[in-house]
Amino acid sequence: MKKKIAIIGSTGSIGKQTLKIIKKNKKNFEVILLSTNKNIPEISKQLKIFKPKNLIITDLEKYKKFKKRKRNIKIFNNFNCFKKIFKKKIDYVMSSISGFSGLQPTIDIIKHTKLIAIANKESIICGWNLINKEIKKNKTNFIPVDSEHFSIWSLIEKKKLNIEEIFITASGGPFLNRTRESLHKIKPRQAINHPNWNMGKKISVDSATMVNKVFEALEAKKIFGISLKNITILSHPDSYVHAIVKFRNGLTKILIHDTSMKIPIFNTIYPNNNLVLQSEKLNLKKLNNLNFNTFNKIKFPSLKILREFENIEHSLYETVLVSANDELVELFLNRKIKFLDISKKLIMIMKMKEFKIFKSKKPNNLGQIISLNRYVRLKTKTLCVRSNDNA
Numbered sequence: 001m002k003k004k005i006a007i008i009g010s011t012g013s014i015g016k017q018t019l020k021i022i023k024k025n026k027k028n029f030e031v032i033l034l035s036t037n038k039n040i041p042e043i044s045k046q047l048k049i050f051k052p053k054n055l056i057i058t059d060l061e062k063y064k065k066f067k068k069r070k071r072n073i074k075i076f077n078n079f080n081c082f083k084k085i086f087k088k089k090i091d092y093v094m095s096s097i098s099g100f101s102g103l104q105p106t107i108d109i110i111k112h113t114k115l116i117a118i119a120n121k122e123s124i125i126c127g128w129n130l131i132n133k134e135i136k137k138n139k140t141n142f143i144p145v146d147s148e149h150f151s152i153w154s155l156i157e158k159k160k161l162n163i164e165e166i167f168i169t170a171s172g173g174p175f176l177n178r179t180r181e182s183l184h185k186i187k188p189r190q191a192i193n194h195p196n197w198n199m200g201k202k203i204s205v206d207s208a209t210m211v212n213k214v215f216e217a218l219e220a221k222k223i224f225g226i227s228l229k230n231i232t233i234l235s236h237p238d239s240y241v242h243a244i245v246k247f248r249n250g251l252t253k254i255l256i257h258d259t260s261m262k263i264p265i266f267n268t269i270y271p272n273n274n275l276v277l278q279s280e281k282l283n284l285k286k287l288n289n290l291n292f293n294t295f296n297k298i299k300f301p302s303l304k305i306l307r308e309f310e311n312i313e314h315s316l317y318e319t320v321l322v323s324a325n326d327e328l329v330e331l332f333l334n335r336k337i338k339f340l341d342i343s344k345k346l347i348m349i350m351k352m353k354e355f356k357i358f359k360s361k362k363p364n365n366l367g368q369i370i371s372l373n374r375y376v377r378l379k380t381k382t383l384c385v386r387s388n389d390n391a
């Protein structure tokens, strides 16, 4: 029987890589749903090849135009259509929308699938308690896609309780070997030019500011229930080792794979299968020169933000972080603020009294998270525009 699948965010870097893997074995899959915000050329290509039964195009103008052209497929404009699309549980969902916008669809789609692979780290950071509740309630299997978390997940084989310490690696992004002073005039195209990974713009900027590693530490803390004190971020310019887990029984396991997201993605699609994925030979040169280091927090000040989360399990303060960062990255990509302003303003916002109070507030429902997101984005934008006016 064909495996029924859906990808939310299919036109992005993760979405396209997922479809590339599916394409190799196309006859065994039935694509039920694909989605884009506004990338019509890419979704049209995907439509031709994979013939999904349903499409979601969230940009209203693009949706209206596209709907007029295509009459033989169900096209929706938002994610409130899952009940109409899924009559019974499908086999696999990839959640690969970027930023906070991935949260609601990720939570809502869990009940409609037997397995959900989540790449959208922002939803895990802001709403893990709600996601996990849905996963348990609906007996849906979950696999993290982020390479570090996929690696930890593979290393621990469900023995969560036995972990002593986790090490997450970071390439250091495009500016690892530059001084902070030399980054004043960085342009968006330089910030998204990652040396090792070919990713969407938002996560590429997050890698350059190191906010991505703050996110990944929080993501690991949530998924694996381990304290931030037991999570260390190591610089590792080759991105060959993705995670190291030290267990309480004296064993330490290291996971290595090619610097390609196709490996975690392939293994979420075929978790219990012995299908072969073409990959490179073990690279002894890289293995002999792993070159791990801890990070200098003066050079990468965003890493200091992690301290603010040390004694928090689940709070709305995570939403403050993700929302302010989403806004700052967008402002930077639209050339409204400078590169160094991203971490500077993020630290400033995280220290504001009006936001610190959210440290003690647990997210109880999605509505609460969404309204805080709107408020933080607006406040962040206003603060940035005001400080530009005063500059």
Ligand SMILES: NC(=O)c1ccc[n+]([C@@H]2O[C@H](COP(=O)([O-])OP(=O)(O)OC[C@H]3O[C@@H](n4cnc5c(N)ncnc54)[C@H](OP(=O)(O)O)[C@@H]3O)[C@@H](O)[C@H]2O)c1
Residues within 6 Å of the ligand: 008, 009, 010, 011, 012, 013, 014, 015, 035, 036, 037, 038, 039, 058, 096, 097, 098, 099, 101, 119, 120, 121, 122, 145, 146, 147, 197, 198, 199, 200, 201, 202, 203, 261
């Ligand atoms: N790329 C990687 O290697 C990688 C690795 C680890 C984790 N992740 C995580 O995976 C997620 C996706 O990353 P990515 O690099 O694939 O991002 P991306 O290339 O920017 O793609 C994002 C996808 O989400 C859609 N989208 C964006 N905003 C939307 C909105 N408001 N409503 C509906 N759809 C929207 C995009 O549609 P359009 O094409 O129309 O813009 C696209 O399909 C992120 O959370 C990222 O942190 C990515």
